[in-house]
Amino acid sequence: MKTLVPVLGDQLSLSLSSLRDADPAETIVLMMEVGDETTYVRHHKQKIAYILSAMRHHAAALTDAGWTVDYVRLDDPDNSGSFTGEIARAVQRHAPERIVVTEAGEWRVVAMIESWETVFGIPVEIRSDDRFVCDHAEFEAWAKDRQQLTMEFFYRVMRRKTGLLMDGKQPTGERWNFDKENRKPAKNDLFMPRPHAFAPDAVTQEVLALVAERFADHPGTLDGFAYAVTAADAEKQAAYFFEKALPQFGDYEDAMLTGERYLWHSILSPYINSGLLDPLDLCRRAEAEYRAGRAPLNSVEGYVRQIIGWREYMRGIYWREGPDYVERNFLDHHRKLPGWYWTGETDMHCLKEAIGQTLATAHAHHIQRLMVTGNFALLIGADPAEVHRWYLEVYIDAYEWVELPNTLGMSQFGDGGLLGSKPYISSGAYIDRMSDYCGKCRYDVKQRVGENACPYNALYWDFLVRHEDKLGSNMRLRMPYSTWAKQSAQSQKDTRAQAATFLQALDTAGKDGY
Ligand code: FAD
Ligand code: DLZ
Ligand code: SF4
Numbered sequence: 268m269k270t271l272v273p274v275l276g277d278q279l280s281l282s283l284s285s286l287r288d289a290d291p292a293e294t295i296v297l298m299m300e301v302g303d304e305t306t307y308v309r310h311h312k313q314k315i316a317y318i319l320s321a322m323r324h325h326a327a328a329l330t331d332a333g334w335t336v337d338y339v340r341l342d343d344p345d346n347s348g349s350f351t352g353e354i355a356r357a358v359q360r361h362a363p364e365r366i367v368v369t370e371a372g373e374w375r376v377v378a379m380i381e382s383w384e385t386v387f388g389i390p391v392e393i394r395s396d397d398r399f400v401c402d403h404a405e406f407e408a409w410a411k412d413r414q415q416l417t418m419e420f421f422y423r424v425m426r427r428k429t430g431l432l433m434d435g436k437q438p439t440g441e442r443w444n445f446d447k448e449n450r451k452p453a454k455n456d457l458f459m460p461r462p463h464a465f466a467p468d469a470v471t472q473e474v475l476a477l478v479a480e481r482f483a484d485h486p487g488t489l490d491g492f493a494y495a496v497t498a499a500d501a502e503k504q505a506a507y508f509f510e511k512a513l514p515q516f517g518d519y520e521d522a523m524l525t526g527e528r529y530l531w532h533s534i535l536s537p538y539i540n541s542g543l544l545d546p547l548d549l550c551r552r553a554e555a556e557y558r559a560g561r562a563p564l565n566s567v568e569g570y571v572r573q574i575i576g577w578r579e580y581m582r583g584i585y586w587r588e589g590p591d592y593v594e595r596n597f598l599d600h601h602r603k604l605p606g607w608y609w610t611g612e613t614d615m616h617c618l619k620e621a622i623g624q625t626l627a628t629a630h631a632h633h634i635q636r637l638m639v640t641g642n643f644a645l646l647i648g649a650d651p652a653e654v655h656r657w658y659l660e661v662y663i664d665a666y667e668w669v670e671l672p673n674t675l676g677m678s679q680f681g682d683g684g685l686l687g688s689k690p691y692i693s694s695g696a697y698i699d700r701m702s703d704y705c706g707k708c709r710y711d712v713k714q715r716v717g718e719n720a721c722p723y724n725a726l727y728w729d730f731l732v733r734h735e736d737k738l739g740s741n742m743r744l745r746m747p748y749s750t751w752a753k754q755s756a757q758s759q760k761d762t763r764a765q766a767a768t769f770l771q772a773l774d775t776a777g778k779d780g781y
Contacts, residue, residue, distance in 0.1 A: 406583030517566030729766030
């Protein structure tokens with residue numbers, strides 16, 4: 268039966284479920300570069316370049332594997348600009364008897380796909396995306412009837428299901444989680460791993476020119492674009508990570524250093540999320556490094572937990588909570604993000620570093636995202652929907668199914684604590700402990716009030732006081748609330764005045780700084 272198989276930009280896996288039992292002689296694979304996907308948020312230039320180049324290379328890989336690929340380029344003069352418009356044109360060209368597609372990673376695109384059967388009058392089969400360990404029904408079965416959707420318990424189910432780091436029925440090392448050992452600050456180290464830099468080939472260069480011209484007003488720079496755009500090159504980065512970085516990944520997972528963008532992180536998320544690498548395969552290889560004595564358990568368990576724990580869990584939450592999850596705003600936050608989130612021009616060194624490297628590379632690591640940019644946005648009371656859009660725009664690995672629960676849920680507490688029992692907030696002290704940022708900052712991390720005081724400090728206390736009605740009874744915040752209560756009335760007044768002055772300056776400066 269003549270079948271049209273649309274393959275979306277984050278479905279770049281040769282073993283995709285929609286292609287698995289297809290007959291190459293009867294199948295047209297359709298890949299579409301479309302304006303709507305490039306602009307529904309203002310994606311970072313490198314993110315667009317990465318996806319378009321990886322799509323073009325994947326089309327070549329599919330052709331080499333024997334598939335007939337119909338590829339629509341962004342600069343095709345007849346390009347309709349949308350997935351549905353391009354399916355309409357492909358239906359005209361090929362007259363398929365049915366469409367088979369792997370489910371999309373976003374509610375917005377799911378709604379489009381669900382309309383196709385009616386719009387085109389041919390059957391549309393939507394297949395489960397089995398590049399994930401846990402499907403929707405399994406997550407629902409785990410989540411229903413639970414009061415608290417604690418990631419740790421979900422993670423244990425995934426460990427048992429995959430057999431990863433299990434010795435019979437027991438977790439390897441007799442503990443499920445070695446996170447307590449993974450909180451060491453790092454020192455500059457000449458031998459620190461550096462991710463591969465892949466020189467753009469002719470295909471990528473053509474895409475870079477297209478993006479430079481067409482998306483000049485999007486955030487970030489294209490200079491120094493060095494991402495892999497093929498499965499083979501992504502695999503080179505994976506092999507490098509296992510050899511050079513995994514052994515210390517655990518110890519320094521939460522560390523931050525000035526000028527060091529990557530530390531011991533894998534920098535594999537863009538490739539995993541777009542389909543060039545298989546997450547379960549990476550976990551099995553990480554385990555093999557431990558079993559061979561080449562990497563310690565705290566690193567390997569930490570890595571496996573991020574993938575079969577956090578990554579799968581975030582996806583489960585996204586689909587379970589539904590399309591209106593994006594509108595949640597438990598803390599009733601409405602402040603605009605400062606304009607320097609798009610330029611990095613601020614005197615706060617931690618934010619300058621995190622945002623600067625984000626604009627330069629479309630990547631920042633987890634603690635920068637959570638405890639620097641996310642923490643600051645939460646403390647100032649930024650609108651969680653706007654914060655969500657910023658993360659979706661600027662990170663190369665950002666697709667809504669993974670970005671939204673991380674941002675709105677984990678980082679901004681917009682869902683009131685579905686993902687974590689307390690908000691991820693801290694004063695400057697946490698950033699000082701985990702980084703060398705404060706020593707290089709014009710602000711003094713030890714001061715709470717005064718012209719040179721670290722802004723995080725007063726903002727932290729002000730946040731707690733502002734939200735005492737919603738957070739005051741949270742057992743995990745008992746300590747800071749009781750510390751605040753013990754402070755003198757004058758100190759409390761000065762702290763709140765400091766925060767008010769800072770927030771007012773932020774608002775009056777609007778998009779251009781504070
Ligand atoms: P490593 O530190 O090497 O971690 C290994 C792998 O674990 C990653 O490649 C990733 O696949 C997975 N992982 C780790 N943490 C998470 C997590 N919390 N959720 C899902 N997967 C995780 N990750 C994304 O893939 N896309 C996003 O859009 C995204 N947005 C985020 C927004 C915020 C506010 C926060 C706090 C985190 C976000 N993360 C997101 C999670 C995490 O920051 C990135 O996965 C990680 O920085 C990617 O770099 P890496 O590959 O070097 O990761
Ligand atoms: C993010 C993105 C961009 C920038 N461009 C395209 C594109 O031109 N064609 C495409 O198929 N996919 C693109 N994507 C990824 C899609 O937005 C992603 O597949 C959907 O959000 C579903 O998760
Ligand atoms: Fe950031 Fe405050 Fe440290 Fe400066 S002093 S780097 S603003 S935490």
